[in-house]
Amino acid sequence: MRMSELAERTGLPVATIKFYLREGVLMPGALVSATRADYGELHVRRVGIARALTETVGLSVQQVAEMFRLIDSREDDLFDTLGRALALLPPAVEPAADYPRARRVIEQLGQLYDPRYAAVAQLERALAAAEAAGIPMNDERLAVYGPHIRAIAEFEVAGVPAGREEAVEYAVLGTAIYEPVIVALRRLAHEDVAAKALGATPPAG
Amino acid sequence: MRMSELAERTGLPVATIKFYLREGVLMPGALVSATRADYGELHVRRVGIARALTETVGLSVQQVAEMFRLIDSREDDLFDTLGRALALLPPAVEPAADYPRARRVIEQLGQLYDPRYAAVAQLERALAAAEAAGIPMNDERLAVYGPHIRAIAEFEVAGVPAGREEAVEYAVLGTAIYEPVIVALRRLAHEDVAAKALGATPPAG
Numbered sequence: 001m002r003m004s005e006l007a008e009r010t011g012l013p014v015a016t017i018k019f020y021l022r023e024g025v026l027m028p029g030a031l032v033s034a035t036r037a038d039y040g041e042l043h044v045r046r047v048g049i050a051r052a053l054t055e056t057v058g059l060s061v062q063q064v065a066e067m068f069r070l071i072d073s074r075e076d077d078l079f080d081t082l083g084r085a086l087a088l089l090p091p092a093v094e095p096a097a098d099y100p101r102a103r104r105v106i107e108q109l110g111q112l113y114d115p116r117y118a119a120v121a122q123l124e125r126a127l128a129a130a131e132a133a134g135i136p137m138n139d140e141r142l143a144v145y146g147p148h149i150r151a152i153a154e155f156e157v158a159g160v161p162a163g164r165e166e167a168v169e170y171a172v173l174g175t176a177i178y179e180p181v182i183v184a185l186r187r188l189a190h191e192d193v194a195a196k197a198l199g200a201t202p203p204a205g
Numbered sequence: 206m207r208m209s210e211l212a213e214r215t216g217l218p219v220a221t222i223k224f225y226l227r228e229g230v231l232m233p234g235a236l237v238s239a240t241r242a243d244y245g246e247l248h249v250r251r252v253g254i255a256r257a258l259t260e261t262v263g264l265s266v267q268q269v270a271e272m273f274r275l276i277d278s279r280e281d282d283l284f285d286t287l288g289r290a291l292a293l294l295p296p297a298v299e300p301a302a303d304y305p306r307a308r309r310v311i312e313q314l315g316q317l318y319d320p321r322y323a324a325v326a327q328l329e330r331a332l333a334a335a336e337a338a339g340i341p342m343n344d345e346r347l348a349v350y351g352p353h354i355r356a357i358a359e360f361e362v363a364g365v366p367a368g369r370e371e372a373v374e375y376a377v378l379g380t381a382i383y384e385p386v387i388v389a390l391r392r393l394a395h396e397d398v399a400a401k402a403l404g405a406t407p408p409a410g
Contacts, residue, residue, distance in 0.1 A: 048337040056334035079403050086392060111397040119396070123389035129261035130382045132253040135375065137386065144360040145390060148353040153394035155349040157402060170340065175395055177335045179388050181342065184328035185350060186387070187291060189358030190380055191324065192316040197362060198284050
């Protein structure tokens with residue numbers, strides 16, 4: 001399809017498609033003449049992914065381009081590529097030498113503590129914030145969170161496709177795209193449980 | 206304590222304390238003379254909460270002030286107050302008349318669909334993004350997420366203190382402050398499950 005058709009199919013202005021091409025979010029179309037390139041279904045799909053990553057996950061266009069570069073890379077180590085891709089996800093947290101709160105939690109869960117995982121620094125900051133707010137993580141809470149979150153993660157990882165490119169794409173997208181789903185489901189579960197506990201009428205808010 | 210001591214205790218500049226007072230994040234200190242106010246432990250605690258809500262949850266100082274106004278309000282309906290407080294949490298999503306994806310999911314979970322809950326619009330947007338990214342919510346995934354997230358929410362709501370003011374504060378803080386904890390734990394569980402499945406060495410990222 002022509003660029004104008006790609007714009008129409010994806011609901012984006014042609015200027016945005018051109019911007020995506022310049023920034024490396026989209027790969028160039030196949031040249032069919034000196035002045036015309038042809039775009040395919042992969043382009044349509046990448047635009048959908050790029051919009052989800054920018055609008056819902058909050059990545060910059062440059063971060064999306066870097067994400068696709070990792071997905072398309074043919075490096076050997078799938079796990080290493082996954083780690084690099086996951087490290088692109090927000091929130092950006094300054095690295096430190098040690099993460100005492102996160103380490104305690106991770107070791108208590110029987111998982112490997114590796115400070116090179118970006119999520120370790122994110123967990124440390126989140127645990128410090130919970131502490132500052134007067135609701136520190138404790139053993140009882142962790143004993144509930146641990147198994148339920150693990151069960152969700154096991155289901156999700158089991159769904160990762162076999163192919164290398166598909167695996168990175170699915171893993172990164174699945175991690176990032178389902179975070180706001182899980183967050184919203186938890187808030188709604190809070191409201192449902194509280195409504196039933198309080199015998200309340202729904203809020204007017 | 207004097208304002209200078211409050212600043213020292215909380216590690217914030219005096220200018221920030223004054224800004225918090227002006228914006229209504231902190232209640233005024235008790236006047237002990239025409240020119241001196243006295244601050245207490247509640248002020249220290251509020252500063253900790255305010256920092257957690259701005260730095261980790263991403264609320265603006267004005268939103269934090271509004272949150273405290275709700276926590277301190279003496280309105281009758283606890284559930285209604287909770288709903289209003291939760292609606293202040295990001296992400297802000299434009300309201301719509303109907304949320305078909307969210308409604309389907311909520312009804313399938315056996316929960317009450319009420320489009321006035323802010324999290325319904327958030328869930329709809331997150332589900333639309335998952336669809337656009339090519340990983341739509343399906344029955345199998347929902348059957349895993351539903352019970353595990355419900356179990357987490359039931360534990361959390363059971364911990365809500367009995368007093369009205371404490372209940373709103375705990376509910377809002379617990380919802381907001383533990384979201385990044387849960388998100389980080391899930392990412393780490395992904396990496397741990399994947400590492401064990403792939404027999405991988407930790408990433409160099």
